[in-house]
Amino acid sequence: MAAFISRTLEQAITARLMGEPRKIVLLYGQRQVGKTTLAKHILEKMAGKNVLQVNADFDPHAEVFSSRDPEKLRLFVAGFDFLFIDEAQRIPDIGINLKILHDNFPNLRILVTGSSTLDLANRIHEPLTGRTWTFRLHPFSATELIARSSVLDYHSRLEEWLIFGAYPGVLELENRADKASFLHELTHAYLYKDILELSGIRQSGKLRDLLRLLAFQIGSEVSFNELGRQLGLDIATVQRYVDLLEQAFVLKTVGGYSRNLRKEISKKQKIYFQDLGVRNALIEKFAPLHLRDDTGSLWENFLFMERSKLLDNTQRRANQFFWRLQTGAELDYVEEYEGNLAGFEFKFGKKEAKPPATWQETYPQATFQTINRDNWLPFVLEQVQI
DSSP states (O other): OOOOOOOTTHHHHHHHHHSSSOOEEEEEEOTTSSHHHHHHHHHHTOTTOOEEEEETTSHHHHHHTTSOOHHHHHHHHTTOSEEEEESGGGSTTHHHHHHHHHHHOTTOEEEEEESOTTTHHHHHTTTTTTSEEEEEEOSOOHHHHHHHSOHHHHHHTHHHHHHHOOOHHHHTOOSHHHHHHHHHHHIIIIIHHHHHHHHOOOOHHHHHHHHHHHHTTTTSEEOHHHHHHHHTOOHHHHHHHHHHHHHTTSEEEEEEOOSSOTTBOOSOEEEEESOHHHHHHHTTOOOOGGGOSOHHHHHHHHHHHHHHHHHHHTTOOOEEEEEEBTTSOEEEEEEEETTEEEEEEEOSSSOOOOOOHHHHHHOTTOEEEEEOTTTHHHHHSSSOOO
């Protein structure tokens, strides 16, 4: 069995689970990202405490925790200090039953995981208003992998992260063929299954075609109209599919930054894949970087998502954008945090880019930096703050 790799969120989750005010802790994340492993690791440290683990796929458990019957729930949780419900989106009426547990058992601490916000968030949002702490677990971040080994090791494996991503299951495998097989299985066995089951989409072929089209457009502005024409779908359906894919932690959308200047483009979106291994599996492309024509796009996707992991893992509430003018002047990434504005240009080589003159004129207080292969690590670690 592979050694446990510490997760940045562990301390924050533990503090919320044990602290006051007592609330239900929700841990979201993609399938196979390590939610169950992390939850069990946290609970194993609760020395002297009784923990009840509930499997949402086990019918008797699902029946009790969808019953809305306080007495049934009492018989099940009596004598336990902690309740852990894994993949809770599979339990009908889980939201109202969690509310009953929270309100009627004041000494019970509850930790819940879910692999998709598609269903779980909709089921719990209203019943649990004011009763939850929410966390999002990503595939491994640069911070977590460097803590396991070293900066030098992580930097030397940059090509691996760009091609195969950072899912825990990928890291456990040694060779390229095994990594590719794992990602192919993950993509086809779980990715479509969850989305199709939870969303009610019947046109699975259209969903696959959309994902492949988006895989070829990472780092570029996306036109839903054009995607609709290529797929034979109306724009509302395309938007709905993209929204579902984002809720299922497959994609992440980012809008254009604007302070309502007429020349700024703000209505279009860029779309990134939350894991590059999944993206490359969708297009069956695991070739080395020197044989690829999409290295720049991979680099932009990688840096954007690593920055996103950093913000989520440190609970930093920053706004993320890209910036472009109708004249073509642009920045790959803009971050706004506590009133401070920073622009970034991503270069896979070692070149330094100059900030667009219009950016400096329009936002004279904003900073600018090129992120390239010489200085990228501070951008995805804790050293660079806005």
